[in-house]
Amino acid sequence: MNMTEMRKQLSAVLCVYVCGILFGVVLASYLLTLVGNTIIILIASTDPHLKTPMYFFLTHLSLVDICLTTSIVPQLLWNLRGPAKTITALGCAVQLYVSLALGSTECVLLAVMAFDRHAAVCKPLHYAAVMNPRLCQALAGVAWLSGVGNALIHSTVTLWLPRCGHRRLHHFFCEVPSMIKLACVDIHTNEVQLFIASLVLLLLPLALILTSYGHIVKAVTRIKSVQAWRKALGTCGSHVVVVSLFYKTMTAVYIQPNSSYAPTSGKFISLIYTVLTPTLNPLIYTLRNKDVKGAMRRLFHRDLGS
Template identity: 45%
Template sequence: MEKVNQTPPERFILLGFGSNVPNLQVFYFLVFLVMYIITLSGNLLLIIVVRINPKLHTPMYFFLSNLSVIDIFFSSTIVPNILLNTLAMDKSISLLGCALQMYFSLALGSTECFILAVMAYDRFSAICRPLHYSTIMNKMLCMSLAVGSWSMCFLNSALQVILTFQLPYCKSHHVNHFFCEMPPFFRLSCKDTFLNEIVMYIGAGIIAMCSFCLTLTSYIHIISTILKIRSSHGRHKAFSTCASHLTVVSLYYGTIMFVYLKPSSIYSAETDKTVSILYTAVTPMLNPIIYSMRNKEVKSTINRKQTKKEDL
């Protein structure tokens, strides 16, 4: 019986869009480039505005700044490589580069789940427990929640990536995906990946499902409180804000859970590639717009700085 070559590959080939039509490749490149520029500028602007306006030194904007940092690095871990591979002839990535990309994208994506949940809890405390808000969301708790979210997710990512790259990849070194992500890699291994899938399901279940449940529970209480507001204008404004937040949260959690919690028997490379665009490129672009750019305090800070520049 012929032995299967289990030598670890030095490089993987990311197939990406799989299109050889030059005009289509240029179109993909421009779309991702525009989304990346909007992501960087929107999130950087939010961080700067929070930094320079003392009125925004609150728990809500502390977590929003965390979210912006995550989105900048999360998008930067993946999108530049997509841009390069879209036009380049050589679509390969080194084993180390692939492992690092998988590690940071998984860690940052998981951290975003927790931060979104913490933000929902912060809004619950502000709206449903306004008299006790400053006591509940004190500086120590905010720092603990942020540090705990980052630490837990980076540790989980390390475990997942180590287990993934211990697999022998002997079927193919061509990855039918935009970037290095666990599910497509399981399809390349000639070894049973049952243990890896169980560990992935447990990690994703704890992080995504628990975060989503906490977020959903918080918003149920928030909406219940909003319904008690007598002013129809106040209710409409609060519902509008909650609806936009829940839309982005549902989009992010839904796509993450679809990729990492669905059975391997219904795996589809093309579907996964499409879904992954939503949480790697679209959501980081929308977050600063949905969560803060509609805020009057943020807009007034930007306008004041713009006016000062024009006066000079």
């Protein structure tokens, strides 16, 4: 056996080992995502103490996270089971539309949640009037419609690009930046369109989030009560962590020229916001949240009592 064959065998063994570890990590993360976000949806929908705008939007965020990971992870787990890592053309198209729609929806939804926190901290006396049920439903609807609209436009344009022969997708799911790389024509127009869409659905919501928290910081600095300080920080701290995790990874993938898109780093970054972040969201929102922990105790005690 020559050195080349030995290297190939060693590479194959290493690939099987790494894929096995990755399979276990992704599966565990996916199960935690399903359980954690389902519990949040359940308690926010049934507990009367959580019938507030904050938990209304948190329910939508949990639903988005469940659907986003479900559109990607099952296919990823299937491909990690064996050497054949394939996806059908129809499956790729569906994954492209659904994942882009949900990712775009989450971008806008996080901005809506920041506006809700701004109203809660900066206008506490008028909070119930400002964040009335009709406005909350309208804002949630805008988030979903903007995500679906962005997916319909950019996924369709991406799928229309001609691909010369059999091309390999250097990614673990069908995402716009990696799909554009498969085109055998000039993609400058697509790059411009993707950049403009990213400005609208990534940087604009991020700017609104930063503006909201700028006003929150000003309001908090005027508070002299230590208890009020802690309440304000507890209200906004979990959302800041979620925003940081999600936007850092999303902007790293979408706010860059296609020519500088690196497949290896792109896959790792995408894994964070499609698999890791949805797993962490329920933990971030519940670990230090007394309302959620109290609702969970009431739910489980009621179930045990019945």
